[in-house]
Amino acid sequence: MSARTPKTPEQERWERRMEGPLAAASLVFLAGYAIRVLAHGRLSQGWLDLCLALVYGSWAVFAVDYAVRLRLSRLGLPRFVRRNLLDAVVVVLPLxxxxxxxxxxxxxxxxxxxxxxxxxxxxxxxxxxxxxxxxxxxxxxxxxxxxxxxxxxxxxxxxxxxxxxxxxxxxxxxxxxxxxxxxxxxxxxxxxxxxxxxxxxxxxxxxxxxxxxxxxxxxxxxxxxxxxxxxx
Missing domain, CATH: 1.10.287.70 (Helix Hairpins)
Known part of the structure; x- marks a missing residue:
């Protein structure tokens, strides 16, 4: 079995720094999606649009985090995706x-x-x-x-x-x-x-x-x- 490629110091620092923001973005994404699903027809279109903006904004945070970690890892895209397959799936399906x-x-x-x-x-x-x-x-x-x-x-x-x-x-x-x-x-x-x-x-x-x-x-x-x- 090949040894796992160690993370770069920059990548480790970025991941530690992003733990809190990613957790917050996850909660915002789930809350925005829940309100749109459960309160559809009960809220005005303006509130529903705000929830949709929060959902897409949180999704953008996930995508940016993945892109930054890819860059800091100094690995090519195929290798990084193989070694972080779950993260790639989560970016595509944030739920x-x-x-x-x-x-x-x-x-x-x-x-x-x-x-x-x-x-x-x-x-x-x-x-x-x-x-x-x-x-x-x-x-x-x-x-x-x-x-x-x-x-x-x-x-x-x-x-x-x-x-x-x-x-x-x-x-x-x-x-x-x-x-x-x-x-x-x-x-x-x-x-x-x-x-x-x-x-x-x-x-x-x-x-x-x-x-x-x-x-x-x-x-x-x-x-x-x-x-x-x-x-x-």
């Missing part, structure tokens, strides 16, 4: 920004030689928050394309939230389901994300349990480190 919790989980896994409970607990907390944000975004998207479709069973936002919860939990009661091609495409994405988030939480919890049991075994053996590939 998927909660999926970036995967990068946090990846950092924890790379530090498995020195695991800390705070890191594993943070992954589980981030996964839960990601599931909530992604579920809300998915419910908005499905409601947007489904509620007026012929033969649709998802008529209200409450129906959409119920369907999204069942889909993310991989339960799938089947009482309501999308009928449009775009709605079904969102459903496939939510199914995959539900499985991935569940795997992140259970994997982190299992790793923490193994860590605890290993420590107990070491104390039981008088502090002698265990044999095997995990021994330091």
């Amino acid at each position: 998927l920004r909660p999926l970036q919790v995967v990068t946090i989980y990846d950092r924890v896994q790379r530090r498995h030689d020195k695991p800390r409970l705070t890191l594993y607990a943070r992954v589980m907390a981030y996964a839960g928050l990601t599931a909530a944000l992604l579920g809300f975004a998915g419910a908005l998207s499905v409601y947007h394309v489904e509620h007026g479709a012929p033969g649709a069973t998802i008529r209200t936002f409450g129906d959409s939230v119920w369907w999204t919860c069942a889909t993310l939990a991989t339960v799938g009661y089947g009482d309501v389901a999308p009928v449009t091609p775009l709605g079904r495409l969102v459903a496939v994405g939510l199914m995959a994300c539900g499985l991935a988030l569940l795997g992140a939480v259970t994997g982190s919890f299992s790793s923490w349990l193994i860590q605890v049991f290993t420590r107990e075994d070491e104390r039981g053996d008088g502090g002698r480190p265990p044999d095997g590939p995990g021994a330091s």
